[in-house]
Amino acid sequence: MASLRGLSRPARSLPLSQLSRQTYTAGSIRCASSQADLSDLEDSTLTAPQLGPDEKKEFRPWKRAADRKVRLPSGRYQFHPPKYNRGPLHPVQSPPASDPIARDFVPGPFNMPRLKQTYQSTIASDLMTLAYTHVPPGTPQKESPARLRGWDGSSPYHKNRALRGPRGSAVLPLIERDVTFNNIPEITEVTISTYVPAAIKDPDHLLVARSVVLSLTGTTPDITKTKSNVAQWGIKIGDRAGVKSTVYGNAAYEFLDRCVHLVFPRIKDWRGIRATTGDRAGNLAFGLSPDEVKLFPEVEANYWMYPAKMLPGCKVFIKTSATSDRQARLLLQSFGVPFYGDV
Amino acid sequence: MSFTLPSLRGLASRFLTRPTTLTTTLSNPSTTTQCLAASARALSTTPSLLAPPGAKSQKGPSKGPSKGGKPQQGKKKIKRGEEVRDPKMINMLSHFAVLSPNRIPPPLRMGRNRHLRHWTIHRAWLLFRRREREARERNLMRQHQSMRSACEELRLTAGPGTRDEGYLYRAAMEKKGVYGLHGVPIEYARAQTETPAKVAWNHDWKR
Numbered sequence: 001m002a003s004l005r006g007l008s009r010p011a012r013s014l015p016l017s018q019l020s021r022q023t024y025t026a027g028s029i030r031c032a033s034s035q036a037d038l039s040d041l042e043d044s045t046l047t048a049p050q051l052g053p054d055e056k057k058e059f060r061p062w063k064r065a066a067d068r069k070v071r072l073p074s075g076r077y078q079f080h081p082p083k084y085n086r087g088p089l090h091p092v093q094s095p096p097a098s099d100p101i102a103r104d105f106v107p108g109p110f111n112m113p114r115l116k117q118t119y120q121s122t123i124a125s126d127l128m129t130l131a132y133t134h135v136p137p138g139t140p141q142k143e144s145p146a147r148l149r150g151w152d153g154s155s156p157y158h159k160n161r162a163l164r165g166p167r168g169s170a171v172l173p174l175i176e177r178d179v180t181f182n183n184i185p186e187i188t189e190v191t192i193s194t195y196v197p198a199a200i201k202d203p204d205h206l207l208v209a210r211s212v213v214l215s216l217t218g219t220t221p222d223i224t225k226t227k228s229n230v231a232q233w234g235i236k237i238g239d240r241a242g243v244k245s246t247v248y249g250n251a252a253y254e255f256l257d258r259c260v261h262l263v264f265p266r267i268k269d270w271r272g273i274r275a276t277t278g279d280r281a282g283n284l285a286f287g288l289s290p291d292e293v294k295l296f297p298e299v300e301a302n303y304w305m306y307p308a309k310m311l312p313g314c315k316v317f318i319k320t321s322a323t324s325d326r327q328a329r330l331l332l333q334s335f336g337v338p339f340y341g342d343v
Numbered sequence: 344m345s346f347t348l349p350s351l352r353g354l355a356s357r358f359l360t361r362p363t364t365l366t367t368t369l370s371n372p373s374t375t376t377q378c379l380a381a382s383a384r385a386l387s388t389t390p391s392l393l394a395p396p397g398a399k400s401q402k403g404p405s406k407g408p409s410k411g412g413k414p415q416q417g418k419k420k421i422k423r424g425e426e427v428r429d430p431k432m433i434n435m436l437s438h439f440a441v442l443s444p445n446r447i448p449p450p451l452r453m454g455r456n457r458h459l460r461h462w463t464i465h466r467a468w469l470l471f472r473r474r475e476r477e478a479r480e481r482n483l484m485r486q487h488q489s490m491r492s493a494c495e496e497l498r499l500t501a502g503p504g505t506r507d508e509g510y511l512y513r514a515a516m517e518k519k520g521v522y523g524l525h526g527v528p529i530e531y532a533r534a535q536t537e538t539p540a541k542v543a544w545n546h547d548w549k550r
Binding site for chain 1: 431434438442450452455458461480484487490495498512516518521523526532536
């Protein structure tokens with residue numbers, strides 16, 4: 001470009017490609033590889049077909065630019081996404097996260113987690129086969145039981161009143177669905193949480209817990225607050241005494257991969273995860289003591305960075321798209337997580 | 344901070360790619376699986392991972408002057424009542440300071456053509472992903488339908504021998520032990536790799 005500055009004005013107005021293009025004979029353009037046999041190379045979608053003369057005549061970008069009624073902003077104009085989210089009704093909105101100029105743009109993905117690859121190529125179809133339940137054609141569709149309680153009608157005010165929830169709990173438990181081809185359980189997210197009540201006295205504990213969870217998940221963790229008052233334990237509502245972080249998608253698969261292949265085999269006298277774990281909706285959980293957290297390669301690699309006595313244990317919640325615990329257990333078993341105890 | 348951003352994830356991840364001590368291993372956790380696996384195994388020549396990198400070198404000089412009984416000239420004098428903050432804590436604090444929302448880098452800037460180029464590639468990538476996903480779903484649906492037709496065939500077949508109609512179907516539909524502790528054998532759990540081991544499973548292994 002520096003040499004271009006020195007050129008005369010008419011020469012500068014030429015496009016750069018014309019200046020830098022050198023004259024080649026047809027024979028010298030061909031490199032050695034083009035003469036070699038190319039049949040071994042795979043077909044690439046990048047090799048576009050040659051344009052015909054008609055298509056060349058059709059391609060007139062200058063015509064389109066001339067016909068444009070509204071002038072585009074100049075080439076130096078750049079859109080700046082808003083710095084703050086002012087709500088869905090504000091006229092200025094951020095572009096989607098896939099847009100590279102968005103403030104929350106994340107490049108990637110740059111690899112395929114091997115656990116995900118294994119799942120998609122092998123485990124998914126195997127699970128579907130293993131849990132297949134045959135429904136003969138003509139079988140009437142099973143109606144889900146009415147789990148919400150009605151009103152007896154003893155009062156005229158019962159008319160049009162919303163149904164009551166189940167006795168004993170406000171939560172309606174999920175009904176297990178049969179595994180079909182569009183309903184195969186898979187891993188959606190992994191949450192890691194830590195509770196460090198010692199942080200109430202000494203906030204350094206919270207800092208260590210934050211940096212450990214940060215190194216385990218690769219995302220900046222949130223600080224959680226205590227939910228209950230217990231005088232004997234010295235905790236009260238609103239104490240900052242916990243840390244949590246959630247990873248989704250590929251990162252969740254990678255975390256599980258590290259657990260299954262690097263951490264679990266190194267835990268001494270480990271029997272597996274207790275088989276009764278779960279919240280009846282296909283989300284399983286297990287705990288890791290500080291000694292077991294130490295086995296994670298991210299923590300182990302710079303173990304000297306943390307004060308050894310402050311290293312926290314953590315709870316890991318694996319959330320799956322399964323609708324019952326037994327389906328989720330089947331999924332984790334196929335990933336290589338052992339279970340023990342009563343089923 | 345009174346403002347909220349749509350997500351700080353992207354910017355945090357841009358930070359995390361910096362080669363800092365804290366984040367060297369977690370810089371891109373999605374890409375480091377194989378490296379981690381390799382580093383987890385200690386060779387006889389590998390220095391101990393649990394020791395700080397400069398452990399020996401730090402001890403040497405610090406011991407020397409203390410034996411002489413002379414305070415170091417370069418260091419700040421510490422008053423008697425003051426508590427010294429652990430350098431490990433200072434290290435961790437400084438890393439969180441880097442991740443704070445005050446340090447968010449500006450968004451990327453792109454010219455129109457460059458942005459259009461990116462947009463085209465992004466659309467192509469979405470299209471590719473969609474095709475892959477649909478092919479996967481189609482395959483699963485095909486498998487499910489063939490299972491279904493096979494089971495239907497079994498249900499309407501009599502035999503073997505003097506067995507009545509549907510015997511094989513009932514046997515095939517038995518779900519005994521599928522949801523038990525050993526529904527899936529542990530040997531099944533081998534994650535696929537590009538360079539698989541020659542011996543798939545060492546059955547003779549004992550502690």
